[in-house]
Amino acid sequence: MVEPAQSVGPGRERQGAIYSAGVTGARPLVPTSFADLERAAQRVASPKGWAYVAGGAGEGRTMRNNRAAFDRWAIVPRMAHGGATRDLSVDLLGTRLSSPLLLAPVGAGQLIDPDADLHTARAAASTGVPYIFTNQGGTPMEEAAAEMGSTPHWVQLYWSTDERLVDSLIGRAEASGATALVVTLDTTTLGWRPQDLTLGSLPFAQGLGIGQYTSDPRFRDIVAQRVAAAKASGAASDVKVTLQAIRSLISITRNHPGSFWTNIRSPLPRASVETFLDIYSNPGLSWDHIATLRDRTRLPVVLKGILHPDDARRAVDLGVAGIVVSNHGGRQVDSSIASLDALVDVREAIGPEPTVLLDSGIRTGADVFTALALGADACLLGRPYMYGMAIAGQQGVEEVIANVVAELDLTMALTGATDVKDVSRDLVVPNPSWTGA
Known part of the structure; x- marks a missing residue:
């Protein structure tokens, strides 16, 4: 059986x-x-x-x-x-x-x-x-x-x-x-x-999806060097001030390591986004x-x-x-x-x-x-x-x-x-x- x-x-x-x-x-x-x-x-x-x-x-x-x-x-x-x-x-x-x-x-x-x-x-x-x-x-x-x-x-x-x-x-x-x-x-x-292009939406440009980079010591060194070089050259921001630009800045600031109020006064969050887009791939x-x-x-x-x-x-x-x-x-x-x-x-x-x-x-x-x-x-x-x-x-x-x-x-x-x-x-x-x- x-x-x-x-x-x-x-x-x-x-x-x-x-x-x-x-x-x-x-x-x-x-x-x-x-x-x-x-x-x-x-x-x-x-x-x-x-x-x-x-x-x-x-x-x-x-x-x-x-x-x-x-x-x-x-x-x-x-x-x-x-x-x-x-x-x-x-x-x-x-x-x-x-x-x-x-x-x-x-x-x-x-x-x-x-x-x-x-x-x-x-x-x-x-x-x-x-x-x-x-x-x-x-x-x-x-x-x-x-x-x-x-x-x-x-x-x-x-x-x-x-x-x-x-x-x-x-x-x-x-x-x-x-x-x-x-x-x-x-x-x-x-x-x-x-789909992204129609919305003009790239998450990385909003500071989203770059946490592996902003936590990396080598990446942070690159960003610091870029900020120092820009300061030395007297380069000015060319971003047009619009409501969406302000929203993007807030998103970038919130998603950067550190406190929001420290970041909002710092060039590092925006420089990090720009650096990522330049070198990530x-x-x-x-x-x-x-x-x-x-x-x-x-x-x-x-x-x-x-x-x-x-x-x-x-x-x-x-x-x-x-x-x-x-x-x-x-x-x-x-x-x-x-x-x-x-x-x-x-x-x-x-x-x-x-x-x-x-x-x-x-x-x-x-x-x-x-x-x-x-x-x-x-x-x-x-x-x-x-x-x-x-x-x-x-x-x-x-x-x-x-x-x-x-x-x-x-x-x-x-x-x-x-x-x-x-x-x-x-x-x-x-x-x-x-x-x-």
Whole structure:
């Protein structure tokens, strides 16, 4: 006689908690479907916050490509497999993670919540999901790291035109306890983003999203030198005094370290913004720059923004620890190849051994399943958790994470995959119902 087995896992647990609460009329704080989540977040976000977080490059074709790429694949469930439990854990860069999910770096989260980086760090710690600290955050990495407990964190690096600043940021990432350095390659300059441009809204120009810089000793030295040089030359401000200019000055002042009344009389806040905009990213970033990291950090290096197989091969040849196949959530190049489509070509080009993560377009646990089946070792979640934060702060982020992990677990249960390693290419096929162009 075959003994009965009780199905367990985060999927059943999450369902049970929601349905049990529903008996008394309670509903989840954040909607469990992505479409409803997105609509609810838009209702509570500011126009500038929504434009920055939800918007894409150009006409939004890359964002649509990302979703269409998932629609072109269909999952093939297998029956009577006998597996009642699942193991979602994965080994990634020498660390055992509870699931193949990480929180992507999302810049200027202060547009959604003043404490966005801390909310995310605390939610990551609560759920055990690693968080990749954004280089363009409002909170210094040291403060966010203090909230992470034993949950791993990685640190993103935008390559500055000042090499000493690059070294300073790397050193701080190491000191914070980061277990990897994620170098973003695809934003050597900002893409054409009509939603932000129409509003004339760049968060960094308001002093938002530059907290990693204003807390950095090398950056502060650069700013002080610039202020001293301007004073010596007698250069005068050429800013036209308007109501919006005054609002911008207040925002810059409030978001600069120190007291508001001290900052309002100081040239440092505005000089910090100007300096950031001048040096935060290097348009001349090359593979030669990347090669220098072998001697500049002890951290595993992950390159984010790879889409072409030749670039993936080059990265592997340089000995990096991993790559993130990403088109920056569709925010940099309009009509770019979808990240999921690129993943298939990249994995074929570099073989099964190198660590490959997928970013851009992940919305649900079923999406994570599809990406794993097509060759990803893990996935980065971006916009959905920011939408959860817009609705319910830290708890909103936690609920979004729980929902994605729960659906991944249930999808594995219903396809016969008892381990992440079982989520293989034979569980997905080109979607015979796909009717898109």
